[in-house]
Amino acid sequence: MGESDPLLLKNTGKSRHVKLQALRKIFITALAVTITLLWWLRQINGCNKISYPPLPKIPAHVPYLKGATFNPDENLTIVAKHGAVASDMEKCSQMGVEILKKGGFAADAAVTTCLCIGTVDTMYSSGIGGGxxxxxxxxxxxxxxxxxxxxxAPGAAYRDMFKGREIASKYGGLAVAIPGELRGLYTLYKSHGSGNLSWSELVSPVAELARSGWNATQLLPGALSSQTEALKLYRKDWNFVYNKDGSLKKAGDFVSRPELADTFDMIAKNGSDAIFYDPKGPIAPFLAEKVRQYGGILTAEDFARYKVVVEPALQFHGFSDRNLTIYSPAGSSSGVALLAAIEVFNGLKNDCDQTDFTPVATQRLVESMKWLASVRTHLGDIGVYNMNKTAREDHTYRYQQFLKPEWAEHTRKKIHDDRTLDSWKEYQPAYQPNESHGTSSLSVVDQWGNAVSITTTVNLLFGSMVHDPVTGVIMNDEMDDFSVPTTKNAFELRPSIFNYIEAYKRPLSSCSQSLVVDPKTGKIDMLIGAAGGSRIPTAIFQTLVRTYFYGMDILKALAFPRLHHQLIPEILYIESPSNSTLENAMLNRGHKVEIVGHLTAMNAIRLKNNTIYAQSDYWRKLGRAAGY
Structure with a gap:
């Protein structure tokens, strides 16, 4: 083998070195591009590596006090002559009454009361970060x-966005939908407000309360303790719920929300809700950025796309032997399901002992509840931007069929006094929608007879646990109320196809707050709203039956234990304290029975003989009404 040319070896080595350097540059550039693309994809899809805490044992309701009772204190009912507010917090009820005293209508007082309950101890279930x-x-x-x-749902939302990461529909940024509460309240103010008070006069008192602070009741510490693990994970954004020694707020501790107060001040001075929904304003960009920090897809531009749906309330005429009219919410609520059940029960022959917790009357009530649950599985929002004519016609037809007398008459033939049907399938559900969770409710009536009932929510306790420390707003996790097509429930049922996720679509809600009107006088006879997820419509339904069929006063109608059946699971829930006679009677009719603690809270106002009776659910949520 001959000797190699030294010059050739030198040139060859140099050439290899140049090629290696070029390859390194190409590799580094490609790696940088890949990393950048992956980062942007994660930002766009909300797939950042986000840690999630375990769900609390009680995801939306905290067991306060002793729950239901057969011996309520009569002093808990507020008797008034001019106007009243029934809400989950006495402080907020009283703030609403102060608005009434200033000449405000029920709508004006409802705005202040609603903003208040989303600010103080009940912040865990409502607020302007919700709907x-x-x-x-x-x-x-x-x-x-x-x-x-x-x-x-945000504009980037899509049907399978929670596939393989279902927990992300409950915690973190991906769970957040575009908030609607503030726009709804401003719409209420403009539509049914008195004109005697400015928007600023309704919002500013709540700003002052948020800034000056208050001493916590049992409500806030109870909710905080249920979300201890989540609060640890999101600790940097939740300073206001901690004391200086690092402990969580407990009953009696001072609480304030100065950042939320600043936000309310801006909203008040603006004179409308526009500043909250302005994509280039001082609020929406901060909220969107905080949501995206936790893996969300909400953008500031999504806020500008938000719309309320204003339409005539649903109506049912001829309720009870007084032929009353019931008005319930339309839209993506469960108002249709509630009125369908009312029509079924209302038409059953009145030939049994119409007394609370008696076997035959209860059997008819529970069977109507099961049909209510079935109807609810057929409901779902069409979307405010959906211009598909066929889809809209199908949606209208599907809703209208359950409000026709023919459907109710056909359904009543399937209700038997001595037995329940053999299987949930005989109730013809369209499979099971996701169950909604925590809410707050309030009812207001004024001296002129105007009336408002509101149900407000951020869903689970403290919503998504995303709190923006700049604006002080707690963001909802309402994306969890959509059906997830890749997830069957414990009974191997597929979710409802009518409640799948779509951009700018609303998740189905159980909300069904209602007004009862006497058509003979045209005056309000009762207002009622409830909190408690899928148990809301059954709680309202039972209370209406107790009031107008069993002749119970508003105190007992709210304080006594409640029944609930949502078809799936096939269990009749009886709120403790238990009634063994009723339990055995229902077991003999083929029901599976379970005694449970309370899972609903309710507020109502009854008007009789020119007197107002306002009742909040003190037994389950420490609620107190106020009036004058």
């Missing part, structure tokens, strides 16, 4: 108005 349903009626107008201020 609301409003049923409202002016005394001098025929009919009532339904305002659907339910949250909407």
């Amino acid at each position: 609301a349903f409003i049923t409202t009626k002016l005394a001098n107008e025929t009919g009532a108005l339904s305002i659907d201020a339910r949250e909407m």
Whole structure:
């Protein structure tokens, strides 16, 4: 083998070195591009590596006090002559009454009360980072108005966005939908407000409360303790719920929310809700950025796309032997399901002992509840931007069929006094939608007879656990109320196809707050709203039956234990304290029975003989009404 040319070896080595350097540059550039693309894909799809805490044992309701009772204190009912507010917090009820005293209508007082309950101890279940349903009626107008201020899915949302990461629909940024409460309240103010008070006069008192602070009741510490693990994970954004020694707030501790106060000040001075929904304003960009920090897809531009749905409230005429009219919410609520059950029960022959917790009357009530649950599985929002004519016609037809007398008459033939049907399939559900969770409710009536009932929510306790420390707003996790097509429930049922995720669509809600009107006088006879997820419509339904069929006063109708059946699971839930006679009677009729603690809270106002009786659910949520 001959000797190699030294010059050739030198040139060859140099050439290899140049090629290696070029390859390194190409590799580094390609790696950088790949990393950048992956980062952007994660930002776009909300797939950042986000840690999630375990779900609390009680995801939306905290067991306060002793729950239901057969011996309620009569002093808990507020008797008034001019106006009243029933809400989950006495402080907020009283703030609403102060608005009434200043000449405000029920709508004006409802705005202040609603903002208040989303600010103080009940912040865990409501607030301007969530949504609301409003049923409202002016005394001098025929009919009532339904305002659907339910949250909407962000523009980048898609059907399978939670596939393989279902927990992300409950915690973190991906769970957040576009908030609607504030727009709903402003719409209420403009539609049914008195004109005697400015928007600023309704919002500013709540800003002052948030800034000056208050001493916590049992409500806030109870909710905080249920989300201890989540609060540890999101600790940097939740300073206001911790004391200086690092402990969580407990009953009696001072609490304030100065950042939320600043936000309310801006909203008040703006004179409308526009500043909250402005994609280039001082609020929406901060909220969107915080949501995206936790893996979300919400953008500031999504806020500008938000719309409320205002339409006539749903109506049922001829309720009870007094032929009353019931007005319930339309839109993406469960108002249709509630009225369908009312029509079924209302038409059953009145030939049994119409007394609370008696076997035959209860059997008819429970069977009507099961049909209510079946109807609810057929419901779902069409979307405010959906212009598909066929889809809209199908949606209208599907809803209208359950409000026809023919459907109710056909359904009543399947109700038997001595037995329940053999299987849930005989109730013809369209499979099971996701169960909605925590809510707050309030009812207001004024001296002129105007009335408003609102249900407001951020869903689970403290919503998505995303709190923006700049604006002080707690963001909802309403994306969890959509059906997830890749997930069957414990009974191997597929979710409802009518409630799949779509951009700018609203998730189905259980909200069904209602107004009862006497058509002979045109006056409000009762207002009622409830909190408790899928148990809301059954709780309202039972209370209406107790009031108008069993002749119970508003105190007992709310304080006594409640029944609930949602078809799936096939269990009749009886709220403790238990009634063994009723339990055995229902077991003999083929029901599976379970005694449970309370899972609903309710607020209602009854008007009789020119007197107002306002009742909040003190036994389950420490609620207190106020009036004058």
